[in-house]
Amino acid sequence: MSILALKEDRPTPKCVYNFRVYISAAVAAFCAVMIGYDSAFIGGTLALQSFKNEFDWAKYTTDEADLISENIVSVYQAGAFFGAFFAYAAGHYLGRKKGLQIFSGVFILGAGLMLGTNGKRGLGLLYAGRVLAGIGVGGASNLTPIYISELAPPAIRGRLVGLYEMGWQIGGVVGFWINYAVSETMPESHEQWIIPFAIQLIPAGLMFIGLFFIKESPRWLFTRGQRAKGLQNLCWIRKLSQDDMYMLEEVSAIDAASEHQHATVGLGFWQPFQALWHDSKVSYRFFLGCSLFFWQNTSGINAINYYSPTVFKSIGVTGTNTSLLTTGVFGVVKAIVTIIWLFFLIDNLGRRNLLMYGAFGGAICLYYVGAYIAIADPANHPSASGQLSSGGISAMAFFYLWTIFYTPSWNGTPWVYNSEMFPQNVRTLGQAFAAASNWLFNFLVARFTAQMFTAMGYGVYLFFASLMILSIVFVFFLLPETKGIPLESMDRLFSKELAPRNAHAVVMMELRSDEESFRRNVEGSGIGLDKDEFGEKSAHVEAV
Known part of the structure; x- marks a missing residue:
C-alpha cells in the first residue's frame, strides 16, 4: 500500500x-x-x-481531592x-x-x-x-x-x-x-x-x-452569494484555471448541490x-x-x-x-x-x-x-x-x-x-x-x-x-x-434504497458513469464558464 x-x-x-x-x-x-x-x-x-x-491538597479527603481534580x-x-x-x-x-x-x-x-x-x-x-x-x-x-x-x-x-x-x-x-x-x-x-x-x-x-x-472556504463563499470570490479561492487552492475540465466538473457539482439545498x-x-x-x-x-x-x-x-x-x-x-x-x-x-x-x-x-x-x-x-x-x-x-x-x-x-x-x-x-x-x-x-x-x-x-x-x-x-x-x-x-x-x-x-455495506460501490460506479457523460457533453457542445460572469481576476490562478 x-x-x-x-x-x-x-x-x-x-x-x-x-x-x-x-x-x-x-x-x-x-x-x-x-x-x-x-x-x-x-x-x-x-x-x-x-x-x-x-x-x-493534604487538607482534602480522597473523595474531595478526586472531585476537585475532576472539576478542573x-x-x-x-x-x-x-x-x-x-x-x-x-x-x-x-x-x-x-x-x-x-x-x-x-x-x-x-x-x-x-x-x-x-x-x-x-x-x-x-x-x-x-x-x-x-x-x-x-x-x-x-x-x-x-x-x-x-x-x-x-x-x-x-x-x-x-x-x-x-x-x-x-x-x-x-x-x-x-x-x-x-x-x-x-x-x-x-x-x-x-x-x-x-x-x-x-x-x-x-x-x-x-x-x-x-483562504476562506470556496464552498462557503458560493453559498453566501460570493461566487466570484469563491471561484477565485478555488482556483488558487487547486492551482488550475477555471476553464480546466476538473474545475468545470467541480463547480458544476457545487452549483447543483447549492440549487438542491436552496430548493x-x-x-x-x-x-x-x-x-x-x-x-x-x-x-x-x-x-x-x-x-x-x-x-x-x-x-x-x-x-x-x-x-x-x-x-x-x-x-x-x-x-x-x-x-x-x-x-x-x-x-x-x-x-x-x-x-x-x-x-x-x-x-x-x-x-x-x-x-x-x-x-x-x-x-x-x-x-x-x-x-x-x-x-x-x-x-x-x-x-x-x-x-x-x-x-x-x-x-x-x-x-x-x-x-x-x-x-x-x-x-x-x-x-x-x-x-x-x-x-x-x-x-x-x-x-x-x-x-x-x-x-x-x-x-x-x-x-x-x-x-x-x-x-x-x-x-x-x-x-x-x-x-x-x-x-x-x-x-x-x-x-x-x-x-x-x-x-x-x-x-x-445515504439513500434509503442502498444498504450501508454496499452503498459505496454503487455510488462510485454511478459517479464514474456521470463523469463520462459530463465530459462527452462538454466536449461535444464546447460549453465553458463565462469569464465575464466571474470577473477577470478569477479567470486564472493567482501568481504564487
Missing part, C-alpha cells in the same frame, strides 16, 4: 494535490494541537507535588460543549476562517487567565480560564474539520481532515513529555506546574497568526434546524454523527488520557516519575500510529473497516488488561522488587497494543466521517451537534472516571471493552463507506 495510492472519483490533475491545500489544512488543524496538549498535560500537572503543595479537568469539556454550538452562528455568518480566528482568540484569553492562578488567589482563575479555553477549542473543533473537508480533493479528504488528528497527537506527545521534563529537571515550585499551562499559548498563537495567510433545505440560519426536525435523511445523519462520538468516548481513550497516572498505577506502575515516563511512551506510540493512519490507512482501507477492525482488536486487549488486574490485583500486591512482574509487563504490552488498534480507528476517524457526510447548508449545524456530543461524552468521562476506578476497579476495563464490541454492530449495519465520495454526492450514499 503506497503513500501515493489515491482512490480518485474521476481523473484528477496532479497539481490539485499541491502544497497550498496541505498548508491550509495544517493551519486550521493547529487547534487540535491545543486540544491534544490539554488532554495530555492536565492530569500529570495536577499530580505534581508542587501543585498539591501550593493548594494545600471537566469544566474545559463543558466550555467546549457550548463552544461547538457557538461555532454554528460564527460559521454561518462570518465564515470558517474568521470563525476560527475568533475561537483561537478566545482560547488565548482563557490560557492567559490560567497563568494568574496561584495559591493565594485560589483556583477561581484556573476554572474561568479553562472554561474560556474550552469554548475556544469547542468552536474550533466544529469549524476545523468542516473547513478542511470543503477545500479537500475527495481522494485525499481523509488524509487532510486526518491532520486534525495528527495535531491532536503532536499536542499529546508534547504535553506528556513536558510533564516528565518539569518533574525531572525542576524543583518543586510554582514555576514547575505553571510552565505546562503557559505552553498552551504557543500553538494557539501560531494558529491565530497562520489564519491570516490562508429543499434553504440557505438561511434557521432552515437547517427545520431540516433536522422534518427531513428524516438529515436527522438520521445527525444521529449517526452524535453516536460515533458516543462510541469513541466509551472506548476508554479519554479516561486514559486524562487519568493516565491512575491507569498505570492500576497495572502496577509505581512512582510519579515512572508513571509520567510510561505515559510519555504512550503518547509517542499514539503519534507514530497516527502517522501510519494518516498516510496509509484512512484513504485506502477506509473509514468503515478501520472502525470495525480497531474496535475488535482494542476490545480483546482491554479484556486482557482487566483480567490481569482482577487476578493479580497489583495495587494491593505490589512486586517486592518494586518492578513490574512478568504478568504486569504482559498487561502493559496489551495496553500498548490496544493503543495501536484504537489510534488508527476510533481516535480520528469519527472526526473525518462527520466532516464529510452532511449536505452543504446543514454541514455546520451537523458538525456542531457532533462536536458538542463529543465534548458532552468527554465531559462525562472526565467528570466521573476517577470515581469509576475507585468503585469498579478492573471492571472499568471490561466495561469499555464490551462497549467496543457493541460499536462493531453499530458500524456494520448503519455506516456506509465515505472514502473518495465527493461532498456533493453524499446524499446518494
Whole structure:
C-alpha cells in the first residue's frame, strides 16, 4: 500500500494535490494541537507535588481531592460543549476562517487567565480560564474539520481532515513529555506546574497568526452569494484555471448541490434546524454523527488520557516519575500510529473497516488488561522488587497494543466521517451537534472516571471493552463507506434504497458513469464558464 495510492472519483490533475491545500489544512488543524496538549498535560500537572503543595491538597479527603481534580479537568469539556454550538452562528455568518480566528482568540484569553492562578488567589482563575479555553477549542473543533473537508480533493479528504488528528497527537506527545521534563529537571515550585499551562499559548498563537495567510472556504463563499470570490479561492487552492475540465466538473457539482439545498433545505440560519426536525435523511445523519462520538468516548481513550497516572498505577506502575515516563511512551506510540493512519490507512482501507477492525482488536486487549488486574490485583500486591512482574509487563504490552488498534480507528476517524457526510447548508449545524456530543461524552468521562476506578476497579476495563464490541454492530449495519465520495454526492450514499455495506460501490460506479457523460457533453457542445460572469481576476490562478 503506497503513500501515493489515491482512490480518485474521476481523473484528477496532479497539481490539485499541491502544497497550498496541505498548508491550509495544517493551519486550521493547529487547534487540535491545543486540544491534544490539554488532554495530555492536565492530569500529570495536577499530580505534581508542587501543585498539591501550593493548594494545600493534604487538607482534602480522597473523595474531595478526586472531585476537585475532576472539576478542573471537566469544566474545559463543558466550555467546549457550548463552544461547538457557538461555532454554528460564527460559521454561518462570518465564515470558517474568521470563525476560527475568533475561537483561537478566545482560547488565548482563557490560557492567559490560567497563568494568574496561584495559591493565594485560589483556583477561581484556573476554572474561568479553562472554561474560556474550552469554548475556544469547542468552536474550533466544529469549524476545523468542516473547513478542511470543503477545500479537500475527495481522494485525499481523509488524509487532510486526518491532520486534525495528527495535531491532536503532536499536542499529546508534547504535553506528556513536558510533564516528565518539569518533574525531572525542576524543583518543586510554582514555576514547575505553571510552565505546562503557559505552553498552551504557543500553538494557539501560531494558529491565530497562520489564519491570516490562508483562504476562506470556496464552498462557503458560493453559498453566501460570493461566487466570484469563491471561484477565485478555488482556483488558487487547486492551482488550475477555471476553464480546466476538473474545475468545470467541480463547480458544476457545487452549483447543483447549492440549487438542491436552496430548493429543499434553504440557505438561511434557521432552515437547517427545520431540516433536522422534518427531513428524516438529515436527522438520521445527525444521529449517526452524535453516536460515533458516543462510541469513541466509551472506548476508554479519554479516561486514559486524562487519568493516565491512575491507569498505570492500576497495572502496577509505581512512582510519579515512572508513571509520567510510561505515559510519555504512550503518547509517542499514539503519534507514530497516527502517522501510519494518516498516510496509509484512512484513504485506502477506509473509514468503515478501520472502525470495525480497531474496535475488535482494542476490545480483546482491554479484556486482557482487566483480567490481569482482577487476578493479580497489583495495587494491593505490589512486586517486592518494586518492578513490574512478568504478568504486569504482559498487561502493559496489551495496553500498548490496544493503543495501536484504537489510534488508527476510533481516535480520528469519527472526526473525518462527520466532516464529510452532511449536505452543504446543514454541514455546520451537523458538525456542531457532533462536536458538542463529543465534548458532552468527554465531559462525562472526565467528570466521573476517577470515581469509576475507585468503585469498579478492573471492571472499568471490561466495561469499555464490551462497549467496543457493541460499536462493531453499530458500524456494520448503519455506516456506509465515505472514502473518495465527493461532498456533493453524499446524499446518494445515504439513500434509503442502498444498504450501508454496499452503498459505496454503487455510488462510485454511478459517479464514474456521470463523469463520462459530463465530459462527452462538454466536449461535444464546447460549453465553458463565462469569464465575464466571474470577473477577470478569477479567470486564472493567482501568481504564487
